[in-house]
Amino acid sequence: MDSRTPSSHASRSAADQTSTQTTPTIWLENVHKTYDLGEIQVHALRGVSLEIYPGEFVAVMGASGSGKSTLMNILGCLDRPSRGKYLLDGKDVSGLTKDELAAIRSRKIGFVFQQFNLLPRTSALENVELPTIYAGIPVEERDERARDALNRVGLAERAGHYPSQLSGGQQQRVAIARALVNSPSLLLADEPTGNLDSRTSVEIMEILQGLNDEHGLTVVIVTHEPDIARYAKRAIEFRDGRLRKDVAIQDRLIAKEVLPNLPALDEEDLGPPANAASTDSNNGGAPHQE
Ligand code: ADP
Numbered sequence: 001m002d003s004r005t006p007s008s009h010a011s012r013s014a015a016d017q018t019s020t021q022t023t024p025t026i027w028l029e030n031v032h033k034t035y036d037l038g039e040i041q042v043h044a045l046r047g048v049s050l051e052i053y054p055g056e057f058v059a060v061m062g063a064s065g066s067g068k069s070t071l072m073n074i075l076g077c078l079d080r081p082s083r084g085k086y087l088l089d090g091k092d093v094s095g096l097t098k099d100e101l102a103a104i105r106s107r108k109i110g111f112v113f114q115q116f117n118l119l120p121r122t123s124a125l126e127n128v129e130l131p132t133i134y135a136g137i138p139v140e141e142r143d144e145r146a147r148d149a150l151n152r153v154g155l156a157e158r159a160g161h162y163p164s165q166l167s168g169g170q171q172q173r174v175a176i177a178r179a180l181v182n183s184p185s186l187l188l189a190d191e192p193t194g195n196l197d198s199r200t201s202v203e204i205m206e207i208l209q210g211l212n213d214e215h216g217l218t219v220v221i222v223t224h225e226p227d228i229a230r231y232a233k234r235a236i237e238f239r240d241g242r243l244r245k246d247v248a249i250q251d252r253l254i255a256k257e258v259l260p261n262l263p264a265l266d267e268e269d270l271g272p273p274a275n276a277a278s279t280d281s282n283n284g285g286a287p288h289q290e
Pocket residue numbers: 035036037042043044062063064065066067068069070071
């Protein structure tokens with residue numbers, strides 16, 4: 001039952017001029033999140049209202065501690081608002097139980113993390129298959145779905161590799177395939193390029209732009225790098241738990257066009273640990289895991 005189409009917020013978002021008739025994928029009204037640590041309370045979100053429509057590609061920016069991950073966890077149904085309302089595809093999910101949220105998450109949302117979060121002793125194919133098990137996809141369909149998803153990120157031929165045999169960029173592509181395997185309508189990525197060198201980051205953005213352009217997937221990524229945000233269509237910025245900025249990207253970069261002008265990085269030559277040629281690594285953990 002998703003008969004509720006919420007009324008618009010007073011201030012229109014930057015990118016929804018043409019989509020006022022459509023049900024927003026994400027609709028937040030006055031969302032607060034307070035972490036209760038006994039002695040003190042941390043106000044991570046302080047009244048966030050936001051609409052994101054199908055087919056948008058949004059970059060979430062802001063300093064460390066400004067509430068970006070808290071927002072993503074709420075959007076991804078990994079956590080609930082302390083106060084305020086969240087409608088996902090027109091359905092109010094703010095009051096659902098953990099189990100109900102998990103069920104919605106597994107059907108509608110793909111999540112990608114900075115650290116890839118792959119199971120180390122499990123092949124790429126099996127990592128990608130995992131969410132199909134939780135979603136109750138019949139056994140005979142799982143393998144095909146996982147292979148399809150690996151194919152979409154250009155890694156079909158690496159299905160049997162373990163994470164330690166893959167470069168950081170390849171591991172993140174496996175993680176994206178895992179996020180896609182249940183055909184979500186919303187892809188959330190929290191600093192997906194945070195552990196990758198600049199060329200590999202653009203390769204990841206190429207995949208995300210492809211999914212957004214060709215498949216109409218709604219994409220929301222957190223990044224604190226302005227250069228990465230320019231691959232999105234819209235940027236929002238948090239400060240101290242509040243939304244401070246919401247703009248359409250004017251000079252959008254297209255990864256397909258940028259890549260040929262970047263120095264090549266021959267992944268075939270990269271045995272593990274596969275973090276050679278890192279140009280601007282912030283030392284956030286090598287892609288190689290045990
Ligand atoms: P960002 O992702 O922008 O760096 P976060 O959303 O992770 O910011 O954090 C926002 C604020 O909430 C910070 O002050 C952080 O310390 C706090 N915070 C985040 N998660 C928790 C938690 N699980 N328990 C307590 N405080 C938290």
